[in-house]
Amino acid sequence: MSKDYYKILEIERTADDKEIKRAYRKLAMKWHPDHNPGDAEAELKFKECSEAYEVLSDPQKRGIYDQYGEEGLRGQGYAGPNMGDIFSHFQDLFGGGFGGFGGFESIFGGGRAGGPVQGDHLRYDLEITLEEAVKGTSRDIVIERLETCDECQGTGAEAGSKRVQCQTCHGMGRVQMRQGMFAVQTTCPQCHGAGTKIEKPCTKCKGEGRVEKKRTVAVKIPAGVDDGSRLRLRGEGESGTQGAPSGDLYVCLAVKPHPSIKRDGLDLYTERHIHVAQAILGCEIEVETLDGKQKVSVEAGTQPGSQVRIKGAGVPKLGSNAKGDFIVVLLVDIPTKISDAERECIESFAKSQEVEFAPQKSIFQKIKEKFES
Incomplete structure (x- = not known):
């Protein structure tokens, strides 16, 4: 039976990015293996909500899923949760203060070292008239996104400050956590795998290197688009970290019915x-x-x-x-x-x-x- 990712995350099909993140954060906290040791059902629930978030947080995957379902995703080569992407989302949502993530990595295996990460893609739902769809038009939209901090230029550090070795992992980027009889290596919760920490974090972005801003983006809608069409605006998503490229903005069009x-x-x-x-x-x-x-x-x-x-x-x-x-x-x-x-x-x-x-x-x-x- 095909999975209903919206039902798994307990959200409506019209949910926006913030609602999807909020729902995943709540369920991931509830079903995380660290909170449910030895509970096979909780482990399955955690995998399911992680897979649902992996799909619905990506505009391209969500668009395919909305139109063709799980079969459509498999037809595009998607074979389930990718540990690197899910771990990245999990770190972004919870930071380093969630029990070392030992249970998380024991489920999916492996880990991810810190480093430059491309910015997230964003989705914006835009309603247009039939006349605009047929003739084409231009629209200005307002979005919220993470942009490179103009105070520290994305370094996350105050001027003159430098990066120092992380004292938790001693520069290794990974720490060893014990779960019962087993020792599990996991990404360092303090430096997120980088092996170093900022000596004096930037006061504006709190060391993140990015700040949230509202931006007006001009969207050119070509003549002939249809209900469900998606426009890709390259580089208009969230800024990457440590100089990595920005994500893209996907504008998903809904054509308002014409009366006659x-x-x-x-x-x-x-x-x-x-x-x-x-x-x-x-x-x-x-x-x-x-x-x-x-x-x-x-x-x-x-x-x-x-x-x-x-x-x-x-x-x-x-x-x-x-x-x-x-x-x-x-x-x-x-x-x-x-x-x-x-x-x-x-x-x-x-x-x-x-x-x-x-x-x-x-x-x-x-x-x-x-x-x-």
Whole structure:
């Protein structure tokens, strides 16, 4: 059975990055092996929530999962939690004050030395109109992200300060923790595997080398995007540590439904009601398109559900000069009440076409049928 990562983290499918982090932090604390020694079920729960966070915190993986599920991820070569990435997320969320992480590494094996780490990717959900999706537009969005500290230029140290050997691991970057009868090596909780510590941390970023800032980012939306399209803005994610490159920003688009126009691939559809007389005799009608009102011709003898196609007035294909069509679906309205004169004309027409029809009942016949019933 396919795993529901949202259910595992106990969040809604619309959860943002902060809600995902908050949920993972809570569950990781609850199910961490250090808190549940010898509990196989807790170990399984910890693995599950780590895997869910690994997928949902990555915009690319989350996008694939949202569209195709777990099978889609496997089709892209994803085979479950990657220890290095999960350990990095865990360290970022909990720092060095969580019991040495002995249980964590005993589950996944191995460890990760400290060093430059690329910044996290970010996801931003943006709603646009159908017109914006078809024609393209530019939007400014405001995001919160970690940026390189301008006080220490990302070093995390005060001016003139230097890095000194970590006294906890003596420069090794790893410490040995004892769990019952076993000794487990794990990344040093004080220096996070670097083997050194900052002598005097920067007062602005508290030694982190990065600070959280709000930024306005211009997003250019090309013509032809669809609901669920993702735009990648390289380098607009969080800044990396120790000079590593920044992550990317993924803008996930949701197209707001239009009240009268629907999209199917590259074609746009709208419905237009016409009178039965117009369908029989033909006419010219006005329809509302994304470019304003436009006149189209209805041929005589048009049947209900017939379509009138405006060539090249649909959606442009991304990366191509091709465009779809704008299609008007004609709905023929038949009046439910007509006058005696109108009925006489229609009956005369029906007789000329040798079409059978029900004769009109007189008022006396209707009264008689009512009493008899």
